[in-house]
Each structure stands twice: as C-alpha cells, then as structure tokens.
Amino acid sequence: MNLETAKSFILTVLVGISLLLTLGLWNYQPNDTLLNDQEEVDMDIGGSEVTQQEIVEPESIIFHQFNKHYGFTDPSKRQSLYQDMQKWVLYNMEIMNANGAPANDYQVEVTFPDALPMGIITKIFKLNDDNTYLPDWSFNRMFITFIPDSKALRLQFLSENGQKKAVANVNDSKKYNLLWSYLTEHEDLEEYIAWDESETPIYIPSGSRELTQRSFTVSTINIDKLVNALFNKPSIVSRANKGEPYFSDSQSGMRLLQDGKLMKFDSPISSNYERMNQLDVLNYSIKNINEHKGWTGISNVQEGWRSEYNLEKLDLASNRLLYRMFYNGYAVYNGSALSTIEQEWHNLSLSQYQRPMFSLNSTLGGETLELQSGQSVIAFLQNNPKYNLDQISDIKIGYDLTVQESTSIKYYVRLEPAWFVNESGSWKELDFGDEIPLNKGGS
Incomplete structure (x- = not known):
C-alpha cells in the first residue's frame, strides 16, 4: 500500500466516524424528560380555581325604605346583583370621619360575613384610579345612598367601629335606576324584619x-x-393504617378522620x-x-x-x-x-x-x-x-x-x-x- 492509498483509507475512516458521531448526536435524547416526568405529580383533586372576587361575597343585601326593610326571596338574585356591583366603577374615593351608619330614608346595606381589610377593595371592586389611597382599617358593611340630582350612587364603606368611612361615587344612571326600582317596586324582594337584640x-x-x-x-x-x-x-x-389512616414525612402529618370523610393536615410551627x-x-x-x-x-x-x-x-x-x-x-x-x-x-x-x-x-x-x-x-x-x-x-x-x-x-x-x-x-x-x-x- 503506497502513501496516497493509505491517506485515502485513513480519510475514509475518519469521515465514517464523523458521520456516526453526527448521527448519534441527532438521535441522542437526554434523560431530562424522564426525570421531569418522575418529578411531576398529580395533585388535581377534581375541583376548580377561584379568585378573591369570586370567593368573597356578602351574606345579605338589605333595602331600607323608611322603617321598612326588604331582601331577596331567592339568594341567587342577591348573588347576581352583587356580581353586577363588582363591575361598577368607583370614582373619587375619600376617607372621612363617620358617626355610625348613614340615616338616609332610602339606602341599601351590603353586609359581609366578617371584617375585611380595606385593601381588598381593589380585588373585589373597580376603582377609577389604581393609585387610590386605602387605609389600614377593616369594614364589614357597605352602604349605598342615592344622589337624585345627578342620578349617581354614593358608596360608603364603614369601619368596624363606625368612626371612619371610605366614600366613593358611581356615576351611572342605569345602576341608580336599578337600585331605585328595587326600593320602590320590590320586585324579587320580600319584607324582612329586624332583630335588635344584637x-x-x-x-x-x-x-x-x-x-x-x-x-x-x-x-x-x-x-x-x-x-x-x-x-x-x-x-x-409513609402511611400507617392502624386506626385512622395517617400519612407522615417525619415533619408534617395528615390524618383521615370520620371514616375517611374528613382530612386534617398539620405542619410544624x-x-x-x-x-x-x-x-x-x-x-x-x-x-x-x-x-x-x-x-x-x-x-x-x-x-x-x-x-x-x-x-x-x-x-x-x-x-x-x-x-x-x-x-x-x-x-x-x-x-x-x-x-x-x-x-x-x-x-x-x-x-x-x-x-x-x-x-x-x-x-x-x-x-x-x-x-x-x-x-x-x-x-x-x-x-x-x-x-x-x-x-x-x-x-x-x-x-x-x-x-x-x-x-x-x-x-x-x-x-x-x-x-x-x-x-x-x-x-x-x-x-x-x-x-x-x-x-x-x-x-
């Protein structure tokens, strides 16, 4: 074998090795996918996701007409009205001193089940100004009163102690007419009575x-x-089946109670x-x-x-x-x-x-x-x-x-x-x- 033939043979071998390496790189798939599949776990228990706007709802909406009180016969009507309220735009919010609830002859009282921080208003309502100042006190009642001249609504978020209020206007005549019709025509409403012992x-x-x-x-x-x-x-x-099933990782624990109908999870404090x-x-x-x-x-x-x-x-x-x-x-x-x-x-x-x-x-x-x-x-x-x-x-x-x-x-x-x-x-x-x-x- 002369020198030129040897060179050609070596070159052919090198080209073949290069092709094999290239093909190997093309077909190589790292094991990251398998690792990720192993790390991904199924935690969907079959429910849904919610937002603050959806999970926070009032327990009552009461329409006050002089010394008469009215509420919805069907709670779904109350929920529909509140969902509509959440779309209203609140203008020019101001913080003022208060002396308890307003005493207007016609007003709407929206009561939440617990005191809520004022900061939540940006999550459950719409403000015209994203930079609106909100105080650090809490409220659980919102009052809506009527401004007949401009057909606007005034919303008042009353502090827990009744000494402060956040006031904003809703400049929408359609919403004014909607609430006014409830107050005067009582459609979908029935009379409510007051328990004054509390x-x-x-x-x-x-x-x-x-x-x-x-x-x-x-x-x-x-x-x-x-x-x-x-x-x-x-x-x-690990799982222990003696008595009520108990799951633990040596730090946190989860127990099934009442024949598996209730779950309780505890993590160290x-x-x-x-x-x-x-x-x-x-x-x-x-x-x-x-x-x-x-x-x-x-x-x-x-x-x-x-x-x-x-x-x-x-x-x-x-x-x-x-x-x-x-x-x-x-x-x-x-x-x-x-x-x-x-x-x-x-x-x-x-x-x-x-x-x-x-x-x-x-x-x-x-x-x-x-x-x-x-x-x-x-x-x-x-x-x-x-x-x-x-x-x-x-x-x-x-x-x-x-x-x-x-x-x-x-x-x-x-x-x-x-x-x-x-x-x-x-x-x-x-x-x-x-x-x-x-x-x-x-x-």
Whole structure:
C-alpha cells in the first residue's frame, strides 16, 4: 500500500466516524424528560380555581325604605346583583370621619360575613384610579345612598367601629335606576324584619319560606393527590393504617378522620411566629387551594342546583381562614366540620388544613318543606331561656348536612333546610322541639 492509498483509507475512516458521531448526536435524547416526568405529580383533586372576587361575597343585601326593610326571596338574585356591583366603577374615593351608619330614608346595606381589610377593595371592586389611597382599617358593611340630582350612587364603606368611612361615587344612571326600582317596586324582594337584640341589627325574612330537602350521591377525593399536594417530597411519605389512616414525612402529618370523610393536615410551627397581613393570608390560602383544584363546588345545570365555597371568617389574630359550603346561595352547616374548608398560616407557610373529602354529585330526589316564619323565630327566641339573646350575633336560613349510610352505595348526604343561629361565635340549628316544618310534597 503506497502513501496516497493509505491517506485515502485513513480519510475514509475518519469521515465514517464523523458521520456516526453526527448521527448519534441527532438521535441522542437526554434523560431530562424522564426525570421531569418522575418529578411531576398529580395533585388535581377534581375541583376548580377561584379568585378573591369570586370567593368573597356578602351574606345579605338589605333595602331600607323608611322603617321598612326588604331582601331577596331567592339568594341567587342577591348573588347576581352583587356580581353586577363588582363591575361598577368607583370614582373619587375619600376617607372621612363617620358617626355610625348613614340615616338616609332610602339606602341599601351590603353586609359581609366578617371584617375585611380595606385593601381588598381593589380585588373585589373597580376603582377609577389604581393609585387610590386605602387605609389600614377593616369594614364589614357597605352602604349605598342615592344622589337624585345627578342620578349617581354614593358608596360608603364603614369601619368596624363606625368612626371612619371610605366614600366613593358611581356615576351611572342605569345602576341608580336599578337600585331605585328595587326600593320602590320590590320586585324579587320580600319584607324582612329586624332583630335588635344584637349590637347591629340582624335582618331575617318576615314570612315563612319553602325550600327543598334533598339527598345527594357524593364524589370522593383521592387521598394520594392530596399527599402529592401537601408534602414537599411525596415519595418519602409513609402511611400507617392502624386506626385512622395517617400519612407522615417525619415533619408534617395528615390524618383521615370520620371514616375517611374528613382530612386534617398539620405542619410544624416555626418558633418565631409573626402575624401576617390579612390580604397576604387570603392570597396565600387561595393560591394554595387553587394549586390542587381544591374548590370542590359543583354547578349541575341539568338538575338545577349548584354548590360552592365562600369566605366566612378571616381571623387576623390566628391567621386562620374558614370557607363555608353554600347550596343554591344558602349556607350549609355540619357539626363535624364536613361543610367547611379551614386553613391556618404561619410565617407564609401552611400550618393547618382541614377539609371534607367529598363533593356533591347528583341528587337522589327530595321533598319541599315550609319553614317557620321569621316572626315565629323571633318570638321563639325571646320566649326561650335556652338561648342567651346577648350572645346571638346572627340568624339565618341554611341547610343542615348529615351523612346517611346506605347498603347500595358507601354513603350519601342529605341537605335539610332549617333556621340557624350564631350564639357565642358558634352556629347551631334552632331547636323548635316537637314543632317540625310542614311537608309540602316530593320533587
């Protein structure tokens, strides 16, 4: 083999090696995808995501006409009006001194279930100026009064102690006419009466109300998805099945209670506990539950009902939040925490989380009941020594949730309409003794 032949052979070999290397690079796929697939975990428990604007709703909208009071017959009408209010543009907000609630003959009172920081207004309403100054006090009532000359509305957010107010105008004659028609024509409204035994008046329907008692099948939540959502390293979480199932990673723990119907998660609390800003607590909580689609409300259009969760309590002292289940606009109560989602936050970290492990699925039918009138409720409370009138802070119609065992399915739940009273900070069903609601027939 002469020198030129050897050179050609070596060149051919080198070109072949180069082609093989190039082909190998083209076909090489790093193992990052597999690693990412291993790290991605399924934490979607089947609910939805919400915003602050959706989760914060008033518990009542009352129309005051001189010494008469009116409220919606159907809570869904109240929700629709409030959703419309959230689209109104608030102009020229000013902070002023106040001397309690306004005394206008015609006004609308919007009451929220707990005190809210003024900073939340930018999240649940629209301001014409994004740089509007908002004070650091809280409110739970908003009053709307009328300016006839300009057909404008004046909104007043009253501080908890009644000594300050934030005032803004809504310069929209259509919205003025909308509220004025409610006040003067009372369409979709019924008369309410005032319970004056509390620090601020409580307004309840004067007459009786017919509501449907219903039973529902349920959809249960996959516990493994909550393990993925709540533990930093789900792969090292161990499960103990002795007694109630318990999950732990040696730092945090999660327990299933009430035969798997309730979940309680606990994480260690840092020793340097600091009180968090209310808006931060709410933001972190909503984001956390959104991450695992934890808002397990259902809108069943075919059957004509819906369930949802709304904010009921925002406790600044403990950084604790409580969201309550609502059914067709009515609050749902259960003595074993099966109708609430609760969280507690410490130092920007989730400390406690408790929630039901089911959502309503489809109805099994029901029957219509006629509840006692508001007049009867007030007379009953005033003449019953069982109740401490000074400690009653709220009265309302809602639903009592009970779990029913079944031979054909694991269990189902029943929602039964009733009157409820908040006494000493705790909700309880009014006990009328032998008097029961009138059965109006099945549906």
